[in-house]
Amino acid sequence: MAMAMAIRNAASRRTMSPISGEFGLRSMSSWWKSVEPAPKDPILGVTEAFLADPSPEKVNVGVGAYRDDNGKPVVLECVREAERRIAGTSFMEYLPMGGSAKMVEETLKLAYGDDSEFIKDKKIAAVQALSGTGACRLFADFQKRFCPGSQIYIPVPTWSNHHNIWRDAQVPQKTYHYYHPETKGLNFSGLMDDVKNAPEGSFFLLHACAHNPTGVDPTEEQWREISQLFKAKNHFPFFDMAYQGFASGDPARDAKSIRIFLEDGHHIGISQSYAKNMGLYGQRVGCLSVLCEDEKQAVAVKSQLQQLARPMYSNPPLHGAQIVSTILGDPQLKSLWLKEVKIMADRIIGMRTTLRESLEKLGSPLSWEHVTKQIGMFCYSGLTPEQVDRLTSQYHIYMTRNGRISMAGVTTGNVGYLANAIHEVSKSS
Amino acid sequence: MASSMLSLGSTSLLTREINKDKLKLGNSGSNPFLKAKSSSRVTMMTVAVKPSRFEGITMAPPDPILGVSEAFKADTNELKLNLGVGAYRTEELQPYVLNVVKKAENLMLERGDNKEYLPIEGLAAFNKATAELLFGANHPIIKEQKVATIQGLSGTGSLRLAAALIERYFPGAKVLISSPTWGNHKNIFNDAKVPWSEYRYYDPKTIGLDFEGMIADIKEAPEGSFILLHGCAHNPTGIDPTPEQWVKIADVIQEKNHIPFFDVAYQGFASGSLDEDAASVRLFAERGMEFFVAQSYSKNLGLYAERIGAINVVCSSADAATRVKSQLKRIARPMYSNPPVHGARIVANVVGDATMFNEWKAEMEMMAGRIKTVRQELYDSLVSKDKSGKDWSFILKQIGMFSFTGLNKAQSDNMTNKWHVYMTKDGRISLAGLSLAKCEYLADAIIDSYHNALLYWKTPIEL
Numbered sequence: 084m085a086m087a088m089a090i091r092n093a094a095s096r097r098t099m100s101p102i103s104g105e106f107g108l109r110s111m112s113s114w115w116k117s118v119e120p121a122p123k124d125p126i127l128g129v130t131e132a133f134l135a136d137p138s139p140e141k142v143n144v145g146v147g148a149y150r151d152d153n154g155k156p157v158v159l160e161c162v163r164e165a166e167r168r169i170a171g172t173s174f175m176e177y178l179p180m181g182g183s184a185k186m187v188e189e190t191l192k193l194a195y196g197d198d199s200e201f202i203k204d205k206k207i208a209a210v211q212a213l214s215g216t217g218a219c220r221l222f223a224d225f226q227k228r229f230c231p232g233s234q235i236y237i238p239v240p241t242w243s244n245h246h247n248i249w250r251d252a253q254v255p256q257k258t259y260h261y262y263h264p265e266t267k268g269l270n271f272s273g274l275m276d277d278v279k280n281a282p283e284g285s286f287f288l289l290h291a292c293a294h295n296p297t298g299v300d301p302t303e304e305q306w307r308e309i310s311q312l313f314k315a316k317n318h319f320p321f322f323d324m325a326y327q328g329f330a331s332g333d334p335a336r337d338a339k340s341i342r343i344f345l346e347d348g349h350h351i352g353i354s355q356s357y358a359k360n361m362g363l364y365g366q367r368v369g370c371l372s373v374l375c376e377d378e379k380q381a382v383a384v385k386s387q388l389q390q391l392a393r394p395m396y397s398n399p400p401l402h403g404a405q406i407v408s409t410i411l412g413d414p415q416l417k418s419l420w421l422k423e424v425k426i427m428a429d430r431i432i433g434m435r436t437t438l439r440e441s442l443e444k445l446g447s448p449l450s451w452e453h454v455t456k457q458i459g460m461f462c463y464s465g466l467t468p469e470q471v472d473r474l475t476s477q478y479h480i481y482m483t484r485n486g487r488i489s490m491a492g493v494t495t496g497n498v499g500y501l502a503n504a505i506h507e508v509s510k511s512s
Numbered sequence: 513m514a515s516s517m518l519s520l521g522s523t524s525l526l527t528r529e530i531n532k533d534k535l536k537l538g539n540s541g542s543n544p545f546l547k548a549k550s551s552s553r554v555t556m557m558t559v560a561v562k563p564s565r566f567e568g569i570t571m572a573p574p575d576p577i578l579g580v581s582e583a584f585k586a587d588t589n590e591l592k593l594n595l596g597v598g599a600y601r602t603e604e605l606q607p608y609v610l611n612v613v614k615k616a617e618n619l620m621l622e623r624g625d626n627k628e629y630l631p632i633e634g635l636a637a638f639n640k641a642t643a644e645l646l647f648g649a650n651h652p653i654i655k656e657q658k659v660a661t662i663q664g665l666s667g668t669g670s671l672r673l674a675a676a677l678i679e680r681y682f683p684g685a686k687v688l689i690s691s692p693t694w695g696n697h698k699n700i701f702n703d704a705k706v707p708w709s710e711y712r713y714y715d716p717k718t719i720g721l722d723f724e725g726m727i728a729d730i731k732e733a734p735e736g737s738f739i740l741l742h743g744c745a746h747n748p749t750g751i752d753p754t755p756e757q758w759v760k761i762a763d764v765i766q767e768k769n770h771i772p773f774f775d776v777a778y779q780g781f782a783s784g785s786l787d788e789d790a791a792s793v794r795l796f797a798e799r800g801m802e803f804f805v806a807q808s809y810s811k812n813l814g815l816y817a818e819r820i821g822a823i824n825v826v827c828s829s830a831d832a833a834t835r836v837k838s839q840l841k842r843i844a845r846p847m848y849s850n851p852p853v854h855g856a857r858i859v860a861n862v863v864g865d866a867t868m869f870n871e872w873k874a875e876m877e878m879m880a881g882r883i884k885t886v887r888q889e890l891y892d893s894l895v896s897k898d899k900s901g902k903d904w905s906f907i908l909k910q911i912g913m914f915s916f917t918g919l920n921k922a923q924s925d926n927m928t929n930k931w932h933v934y935m936t937k938d939g940r941i942s943l944a945g946l947s948l949a950k951c952e953y954l955a956d957a958i959i960d961s962y963h964n965a966l967l968y969w970k971t972p973i974e975l
Binding site for chain 2: 115118120124146148156158167170171177178216230244250363375384390396400
């Protein structure tokens, strides 16, 4: 109290002096004149607009967060139970810079396999990260620091934040063909050509499963060919796996692409996220791993990843990591989780079928086969930005302008309305 | 053999055997794997022979603070004392989860809050609460919406967002940091590519503030530099400017058109009063200056591991604040998309409920009070045991978790090697790790190290 008063007295003495007027003037002109308002984030901006819309009919199929059939956010039962066990029991002391060792260990098992030799031999450098974004960013910074001349090849299209991440890490970007608008499927030959033509030893960003935003994944056979070509070209595969379990309902199956690459001897990097498959969105829980030649190298690489994390956030948040390790460390809870993930994946697969059937029943002149062929949370509808704008302005349906529909936001309650609106804006095209 | 295989970037001998009829090895540059429509499956474990990209990666240096804790753990002597720890401990030297935090968490559990993404800028209720705690609920700059506040990953994350903003909008501008300062400040500005230099701060002769040096160095810096200031409880020295000195610091900063940048990691934790500890920041706000403030709830709410803090940018207009906030979001999005919700909810719940808020204030007073008591006890022990007439009053003048003892490296080593007292080599001790019961022992150790270290260890004392 005394100090606050002393400062106030001292300050008021100061402002009475004639010179202070000059100071006052100078401090009023802003340092921030040149700061432009930033454009709204294309994905998160959609939710902002949705929230601001007063229409009772509004539908949010923008952001990729799962909703149940009532359109409500879901907290998994296994998560609630884990939280009950955690509450009040633990300290909140800093995690080490690399995060929760237990959580990381369980997470690696999911990606590399429960009995992975690489885990046993300690060849994987791994740290807890701030969900998928944080893992990708750590990797991008690591790539910049230790392979300074390198670029990153990013598929077209991809999650928009991938571009932001590697740009802010100052790693130059190149693109590779991925989505085929005509078939609304994979442009496999274009992809292979780009992989072949890239300089040897290039870094490639791959979506392990449930490609965001298209939902288009290579087949197993195609993954094997991609892997072989990568070997020939000595490319570095970096997998972003944000939807393990969420795509097919089976985590082992969803990690198939990664397992193929591991079998083929690649030293890969992986970003993993629990945002969707454990519904831990806001907790920001994920993991970055880099497979190294041996334990010694893994220790060195991990130490460098920690060095990058330290000046960004010092050490990662505890709560989400505790939830993950509680669930995955308990066979019953883990089994419950697997059930719940399958329920979510199945609901989405069911909605895909319903949406496609509804559009076909409406007599749409277009093919909607891709709605059920694509996989995961998102459907690349093929709608143009103008058609999307009409969906929003006329029907209060919110999605990103690339025509990406978050199937997680589709319910039995709104699928009819959605199909009708899509039909109306697209029937003349 | 090895080099030709490497130049193909290809597989082991075993795989080649399997694919023998499909491969056409040669120097034509054609890729053998593309000749086949689909390669036969490689079912064996393939050993990659190409050299690792990560060959040249060396071990990063160990963290200087963690090393102290590790050595402490390994020490079997029962008298050992860990004064390296930067986290509050009870008198029983146990970690402490505040009761009000447990209450808030139980409330959150009962309510069944969802786990949806926060917006990029974080939890609105938290942002409102944190700005009001800092400036006072009815402060004009809040009413006039002149503060851009976004939730950050504790103090570190908030500092990093600000550093990135500086790098982007003030290219070439320098940040002045105190000598010494928290070790991670340098890492943050280095990684954000913001140049920095130091201003004099700690005076080893007085074990106090080198105020003349500080003012001179701030004056000498190029106009429009950023000046990093510790709002209260300077880390690592525990030495804060007096109220009169703060006024003079504000004067010289305004004179030189510098931008103040406060790191407030101990609000409420230093004196026990949230308002008193915010006095320096509020002085600058009163001047109508534009400045940054990074906040952390690691210590004052004991939320260390939940990574909860905020970056505030005080602007001269609401329009500027809106624009600045949007650009801070643009920096955060490619770093972590949106911040973790748990710690933010705890803070918002505690601050938003009058009963819990008062409970928090009481617990904070208790924590700060324990540290003040321990300081007093240590001082009393030193004075009663040391007959040399050395002035130990700096222990009482310093504030917060840390204390710069004035011990040099040799003396600090003696503390550890002879007395099993673990501290950092710069002479910093953490009062948070000291109990009343251990004060006498610590006093003995300090007195012995100060006077006799040279005799024991035959190392020159650094002046």
